[in-house]
Amino acid sequence: MAPQRFREQFDQIQRSLSGVALAMGPDDSAEFIYEKGVVLARDGDEARLVEDTVRTHFAAAPDLVADHVRRASPETNRSGITRIRVGDPGQGDRRGDHTVAGALRALREHENRHGRRLVSRNHVVGIAVNSCPGDEPVPVARAEAPNPAAADTEHDRDTAVQVLVIDNGLTHDHAAYPLLAHTRGDTQVRETDDAGILQQYVGHGTFIAGLLAAVAPNTDITVRNTLSDAGAVLESEFGELLFDAVEEGGWPDILSLSAGTPNGRVDGLLGLDAFMRALRERHTLLVAAAGNNSSATPFWPAAYAALPEYRDAVLSVGALRGDGEFGACFSNHGPWVRAYAPGERLTSSLTGFDGPVPYVYQHSTYEDCRFGFGYRCTCSHPRHAGVLSDEGAIAKPDQVMFDGLAQWSGTSFATPVVAGLVASHMTAEKETDPREAARQLLARNTEFAEVRGAHVPALRPATWRPVEVSTA
Incomplete structure (x- = not known):
C-alpha cells in the first residue's frame, strides 16, 4: 500500500498535469507514477515493431480492442521517442494499468532477441522524489x-x-x-x-x-x-x-x-x-x-x-x-x-x-x-x-x-x-x-x-x- 505522503503527492501531481491520466506503479506501491494507456518506444522500426506486437497481443485478449493501439505522437524529436497509445486512459484507477503492463509483457520475447529494451512506461519525473523533497521548508x-x-x-x-x-x-x-x-x-x-x-x-x-x-x-x-x-x-x-x-x-x-x-x-x-x-x-x-x-x-x-x-x-x-x-x-x-x-x-x-x-x-x-x-x-x-x-x-x-x-x-x-x-x-x-x-x-x-x-x-x-x- 502506498504511504500517505505518496498518495497526497500523487493527487497533487495529477491535478497539475491536467488532462493526463496517471497510475501508480508497478502496483499500488510507492515506487513510481506513470501515464495510463501509453507506452514509449524509440522512433522508427522499433516503434513500428512495438505497435504491431501490441496490436497482435491485444487482438487475442477478450477485454482489449486492437483499435486502441495507435500512435499518439508520431513526430520525430531530438529525444527520439514515440508515445504509443495501447489502451483507454480512462479505464481503471490509480492503482495501475493492466493494458500498459500487458504491452510490456508482449515485448519481452522481442527484447530478449534484440538484447535491449524496446518499450517502457511513460514515467513521471519529479523533484527528487517520492514526488516530494525530504520535507517542506x-x-x-x-x-x-x-x-x-x-x-x-x-x-x-x-x-x-x-x-x-x-x-x-x-x-x-x-x-x-x-x-x-x-x-x-x-x-x-x-x-x-x-x-x-x-x-x-x-x-x-x-x-x-x-x-x-x-x-x-x-x-x-x-x-x-x-x-x-x-x-x-x-x-x-x-x-x-x-x-x-x-x-x-x-x-x-x-x-x-x-x-x-x-x-x-x-x-x-x-x-x-x-x-x-x-x-x-x-x-x-x-x-x-x-x-x-x-x-x-x-x-x-x-x-x-x-x-x-x-x-x-x-x-x-x-x-x-x-x-x-x-x-x-x-x-x-x-x-x-x-x-x-x-x-x-x-x-x-x-x-x-x-x-x-x-x-x-x-x-x-x-x-x-x-x-x-x-x-x-x-x-x-x-x-x-x-x-x-x-x-x-x-x-x-x-x-x-x-x-x-x-x-x-x-x-x-x-x-x-x-x-x-x-x-x-x-x-x-x-x-x-x-x-x-x-x-x-x-x-x-x-x-x-x-x-x-x-x-x-x-x-x-x-x-x-x-x-x-x-x-x-
Missing part, C-alpha cells in the same frame, strides 16, 4: 547565516565555473540575496495562488542556487524553469526539455539536477536515452540527486553513475543527516550512490526578501519517522499540520511566513552541495575538466559516513555547520 530569520556559509572565494568573471540548474524557476526577489548576485535564468511563472499563499515547491530552484553559490562563489549559475508544474514532467517530454536547457546557453561545466524517478529496472530511462548518449560525448558533469524514497532501488538519472559507460559523466548524490555522520532517513542508498553530503536542515535563500510571504503546509508531520529511524528527523520535527493530510479533519493547516531564508531537507539539496564542491575544486586546482575534478575530489577524499551499515564517501564543505541530532 521551515522559516529562518534573516540574521541567521546560511548553512553552508559562504566560502572565502572571490567571483572572477573570466574563470567562473559554468553551472546549469534544472529545476523550477528563480523567485522574483532572488537578486536581493547577495550570494545570488551572479545568478541568472528563468523566473518562477507563478509564485502565489489567488489568496497570495506561496505555492508548493516555489523557491526550490532558488534554494539550490543559493547552496551552490555558498559552497562555490566562483560560479556563474543559470537556473532553468524546466520543472514548473508541481516539480513534475512526463518522461516522454523530459529528454527534449533537457536538450532545450543545455542548448539554450551551451553545454555547461556542471549540470545540477535534483529530480528523477525509479522505474523498476537497472538500465535507465528510455526517454532519456538520447540525451544521456549526447551527454556522454560532452565535457559536462551531471550531478544528480539519489532521491528521497529511503530505498536501494535505482533512481534515474542519478543511477546512471553505476553504469560503466556513464561513470565519468554522472555523479550520484545521497543525503547525510544533520550531524553528517549517518545517512538521512529519507535518502536513497546503495552501490549506485557514489557520494553523500549534508542534506538535512540546510539553510539557504527562498523568497520574501521584498516582504514576508505566507505559506500553508501541505503535509502533516508524523508521530514517528515514516521510514523507521530513531533520531529526531524531518518526518516528525518540527511539528505541523498540512492541508492535504488533514482534509476534513478538525486540525487546521499551519501557516508560516517566509522572509528570505529557510531550512530545507532532501537529496535535492545535498546535490548542489556536491556540485559546488566540484566547482570549488576546479577553481582551486585550475582544473578545466569537471569530470576530472570529480575524480580528483573523490580520490582525495578521506572522510566517510555510515549509511545502512556501509562506510560511504562523505563530502562535507568546510563552511558547513553540523546540526545537533537527538533521539526521537
Whole structure:
C-alpha cells in the first residue's frame, strides 16, 4: 500500500498535469507514477515493431480492442521517442494499468532477441522524489547565516565555473540575496495562488542556487524553469526539455539536477536515452540527486553513475543527516550512490526578501519517522499540520511566513552541495575538466559516513555547520 505522503503527492501531481491520466506503479506501491494507456518506444522500426506486437497481443485478449493501439505522437524529436497509445486512459484507477503492463509483457520475447529494451512506461519525473523533497521548508530569520556559509572565494568573471540548474524557476526577489548576485535564468511563472499563499515547491530552484553559490562563489549559475508544474514532467517530454536547457546557453561545466524517478529496472530511462548518449560525448558533469524514497532501488538519472559507460559523466548524490555522520532517513542508498553530503536542515535563500510571504503546509508531520529511524528527523520535527493530510479533519493547516531564508531537507539539496564542491575544486586546482575534478575530489577524499551499515564517501564543505541530532 502506498504511504500517505505518496498518495497526497500523487493527487497533487495529477491535478497539475491536467488532462493526463496517471497510475501508480508497478502496483499500488510507492515506487513510481506513470501515464495510463501509453507506452514509449524509440522512433522508427522499433516503434513500428512495438505497435504491431501490441496490436497482435491485444487482438487475442477478450477485454482489449486492437483499435486502441495507435500512435499518439508520431513526430520525430531530438529525444527520439514515440508515445504509443495501447489502451483507454480512462479505464481503471490509480492503482495501475493492466493494458500498459500487458504491452510490456508482449515485448519481452522481442527484447530478449534484440538484447535491449524496446518499450517502457511513460514515467513521471519529479523533484527528487517520492514526488516530494525530504520535507517542506521551515522559516529562518534573516540574521541567521546560511548553512553552508559562504566560502572565502572571490567571483572572477573570466574563470567562473559554468553551472546549469534544472529545476523550477528563480523567485522574483532572488537578486536581493547577495550570494545570488551572479545568478541568472528563468523566473518562477507563478509564485502565489489567488489568496497570495506561496505555492508548493516555489523557491526550490532558488534554494539550490543559493547552496551552490555558498559552497562555490566562483560560479556563474543559470537556473532553468524546466520543472514548473508541481516539480513534475512526463518522461516522454523530459529528454527534449533537457536538450532545450543545455542548448539554450551551451553545454555547461556542471549540470545540477535534483529530480528523477525509479522505474523498476537497472538500465535507465528510455526517454532519456538520447540525451544521456549526447551527454556522454560532452565535457559536462551531471550531478544528480539519489532521491528521497529511503530505498536501494535505482533512481534515474542519478543511477546512471553505476553504469560503466556513464561513470565519468554522472555523479550520484545521497543525503547525510544533520550531524553528517549517518545517512538521512529519507535518502536513497546503495552501490549506485557514489557520494553523500549534508542534506538535512540546510539553510539557504527562498523568497520574501521584498516582504514576508505566507505559506500553508501541505503535509502533516508524523508521530514517528515514516521510514523507521530513531533520531529526531524531518518526518516528525518540527511539528505541523498540512492541508492535504488533514482534509476534513478538525486540525487546521499551519501557516508560516517566509522572509528570505529557510531550512530545507532532501537529496535535492545535498546535490548542489556536491556540485559546488566540484566547482570549488576546479577553481582551486585550475582544473578545466569537471569530470576530472570529480575524480580528483573523490580520490582525495578521506572522510566517510555510515549509511545502512556501509562506510560511504562523505563530502562535507568546510563552511558547513553540523546540526545537533537527538533521539526521537
